Amino acid sequence: MMRHVLNLGLRLFLVCAVAAAGLGLTYSLVKDRIAQEEAKRRARAAEAVLSSIGAQPRESEELTALLQRDFPDLITVFEGLDEAGQRAGYAFVLKSKGYNFITMAVGVDLEGKVTGIKAVTNEETPGLGSVALDSEQYLAKFQGKGPEPLTLKVDVDAWTGATFTSKGIANGANMALEMWKRLQEGGEV
């Protein structure tokens, strides 16, 4: 009886071990490409949210490290530089809780106004939350809000059928405004 159970366990283990080795191999082959694609997507989103003030994003490791201590959901910060190379705003790429997790870029100008919002990855429920997060028209409603934290249903309506997603977007925008405030208080603006 004991030998039989051990035999079953051993065979199951062998299959799992081979599968794990195969997956590990695949992952090690593609992980650099995936990281590259994600970095590219973040940069594209940062560019999009800063385009309304005509600034170009430049990733800042220094500011990211500074802010990440207090904002663990922050992924990376881009500085928005205008044509003369002067700082014109920031783009914060951060994670916010919608129905699932939303990774989004929020642009904030020097006056603390939201310049734009764009989703980096959209894992919200297809057909419901994903539609709200993909809608440029809806995201544009957040533009110009701030520097005071905005309230959903007062400053911006919630999207019908996607309350959680709307909350996630609003919370993400507020988090970005808070970070902007922190940078300003620290004399960074």
Added chain:
Amino acid sequence: MEEKEKTLWGELRKGFITTNPLLVLMVGLCSSLAISTRVENCIFMGLAVIFVLTCSNVIISLIRNFIPDQVRIPIYIVVIASFVTIVDLTLKTIPAVYERLGVWIPLIVVNCIILARAEGYASSAKVSHAFMDGLGIGMGYTSVLLIMSVFRELFGTGKIVLFNTTVINLHIKAVPVILIMFPGAFITYALLSALLQWYQARKKPEAEEG
């Protein structure tokens, strides 16, 4: 040799009509009803299912004598889930595709077609037969998906958009939007299923006469 090739061909062909996974076996319906709103989604989903189904069929057939009966289901699931993860990781390197399809890929694991073929066919078939069965069933699945999605997208939205280019545009204003909503999935599916039943019922007496 010729005899063997003939059966292999038969293994491939049966997936389209006699054991079509969606219309005859009626398995794997949930994801197919959900994604058949767009032709483009169905192309990628079909390819992913063909890949996973063929690979898992071959592997399970290869190790069929090594798998003890009592733990066969966990082993099938490990094999299938591994291939799905490989597809998932690979597609992540092609962001344009992954953005559209990402949410559906993990659903392949729970697509009963694959587990059903592993349990009901590959676990007792020769490797070559299991390979052809996976390919055939996968293509049968994909062809039904394509028919459903062409019908639903064309008449539900009035046009077919593939890779951001409009392929067909009917230029009609009042389209029956219900077709791309959930009831439309059931209506389309029922029509297709009835059509296949009718076709087979009509073929049978003829075969008996011949």
